[in-house]
Amino acid sequence: MLELSHVDMFFGGIAALHDMSFTIHKGELMGIIGPNGAGKTTIFNIISGVYMPTAGTIYFQGSDITPLKAYQINRLGIARTFQNLRLFTRSTVLENVMTSAQNRYINTYKEEFFTGNISRTNAPDPESWYSFIESCLHLGRWKKTEQVLRFKSMKLLERVGLADRANQIAGTLPYGMQRRLEIARALALSPKLLMLDEPAAGMNPEEVFELNDLITGIHKDFDLTTLVIEHHMDLIMKICPHIICLNFGAKIAEGSSEEIQNNPEVLAAYLGSDEEEVI
């Protein structure tokens, strides 16, 4: 589904990522862990197109997405949330979800007969699209489409438990709810790959427990491939069967949760190695 192959990312002279390669298969729920500054969010920024990698290639569903811009990558079906919340703070909760629900795209992939290259075409989902003239005049598809968008968005809000807050201004929600709203907003794009950047940051244990269920639930119900960055080790160990551990921009371990927990390099990265203790 998604493959990073030998990706390097340099900011000036600092290597935020070095020779990063991994693959996520369709339907997988994968976790990325690592200490602060290990390059976890940089991976998300590279995949979602905020940064262009210095070297290396990223493949999504078999085609190269490295040179694409953020919005083009998003239209292929990659949605993400943000570590430091980036909601549309002055719009209502419902509008936030509708804003992304109106942006669904249908992608068709075609393998060219002679070259074997895969060509993509993007077309707006006719169910959530209408023209500029129709927006001006509120005629034609406007009414029906808005109803469909509102209905779909409300359903998503119910899923994350925010339906009763639909008309509140998003910026005034409590922190944990803003996080769930971000998830709903990302889901509204009906993505194929969902990337959650520290979804449990700043939550209390109870909220983390609920989030746990939410993530595994949506992963199953929406038939998603999910990539989670997390600091809460217990959350990620519980929900992710496949984990990558990063340190200083390099992958130091990959495997199941037991493998990661018993990996000496991971323990060293998190707890400090023996040599450091001596010093």
Add this chain to the structure above:
Amino acid sequence: MKRNIILIIIGLCLALWPLGGYQEGIVILMCINCVAAMGVSILTGFTGIFTLGHAAYMALGAYTTAIMTVRYGVHWLPAVIAGGLMAVIIAWLIGVPTLKLTGDYYAIASIGLGEAIRLILENWQSFTRGSRGFPGIDPYTTRVMAVTIFILLAILMFNMLDSRLGRELKASRDDSTAASLMGFNTPHTRMKALVISAFYCGIAGSMLGGYMSFIQPSMFDMMKSTELTAVVVFGGLGSMSGSILGSAAITLIMEYFRDISQYRMLIYGLLLVIIMVFRPEGLLGSHEVWDFMRFNFRKEADKNA
């Protein structure tokens, strides 16, 4: 739908209420200023791009219409639309290099561009008669025409904001990075806002030309641009009805103090300071007028329950 009916009723009142010649002039001026304010509001209030050069688009509209009607004898209606479209074309040309940037860059660029357009009009003597001004424009801006155009454009504007376009603009205002990661091509979004706003300002300029029957470049200077943006901030960033109300209120207040016209700018400044101190988010904040009505209804319902 309800909103459209209210707007049409307001329009009918403005157009048909028996008024004297002087009051009629104020109504026309109010409509012109409101159209221009709507244009600036969609760019500044709803897309978050500050502009200090929108009088230039008014100038473009005014001059296009004036030259078409006076020199080439075109009927005023197509000429007014052409005025708006001329502003759109120039805005598009300006937007291509400047709107890739985010933040305050456009504000800085717009000052220069606004002044440049004014100076071109001033120095292109053979075509625009330069600073002597352009006289003899047919006074086609009657009260009915001004009110009709204002109400029509207002309905279109409110419809636009209550659709996918409105949400797209607000998303790119609130967080441009998040908007681009939700699949919006944000430079394109900003371009849409600029083009729509230039169209509105162009039409307002054309109407101003038809009202004054005389235009000159100094009518569209930096002061006018600042006034347009200030009115929108006064009405509330992110509130279209606020911008309209603010613009109408300021037009009326300025007319009221016309007798002491050398102190008009003083009053204007004082008004802005008062609003900024007591309601920093503007007259209506980011709400529309009917939000307050609905809020009150709900309060009433709570009381009754």
